[in-house]
Amino acid sequence: MKFYLDTANLASIKKYNAMGLVDGITTNPSLIVKEGADFEETIKAIAKEVYPNPVSAEVIATDYETMVAEGKRNKSWAENVVVKIPMIPEGMRATKTLSSMGIPINVTLIFSAVQGLIAMKAGASYISPFIGRLDDVGQDGMGLIKDLVEIKKNENYKFKTEILVASIRHPIHVVQAAKMGADIGTMPADVMEKMFMHPLTDIGLKRFLDDWNKAKKEKASITV
């Protein structure tokens, strides 16, 4: 499964990109506003940092004409920009138009299997089901991923759309999505950080170093 970071924070992106862990970036209006910088400049800087991996830049409009205009504008900012469009009827019309022009579209705010199916049929390159927000209202976020993976894999349809699991809240979500065969998981930096952690790693490393330093004190011949 590919790992995307769900952030517009360039420092976080650089940190994990240096480890080779950033296969792409997703942003949304809330994440852009959180960074307090210009939208275009932010997307251009991120796109440059992760090139050639994709960065999703969302349209703000909700009517067809303006969504198409914003989509073309966002795409002009960098070769690796993916245009993010909300799962609304006007958005599906814009998805059809922009994807027919060869512009890759990430359909966002997917909360049901049938919404995912509609977006795949409209020509989305990516669909973003929000699992954490479903869990928050007592619905089964991972169940939605299971359904979407099953639909995508059905030989009758041959959908090329990538299932981009969004609104990931913890490492277990990542493991479950990977086991189900989702294409991508996008996560905030704090979830990425938690994925490294295991108390036995810290205990094990401390023991190794304690043993080494103890022996070094006793026997000066041990060198690193």
Ligand code: E4P
């Ligand atoms: C995905 O593209 C969205 O930006 C994101 O995953 C939303 O996550 P949230 O529910 O944590 O805001």
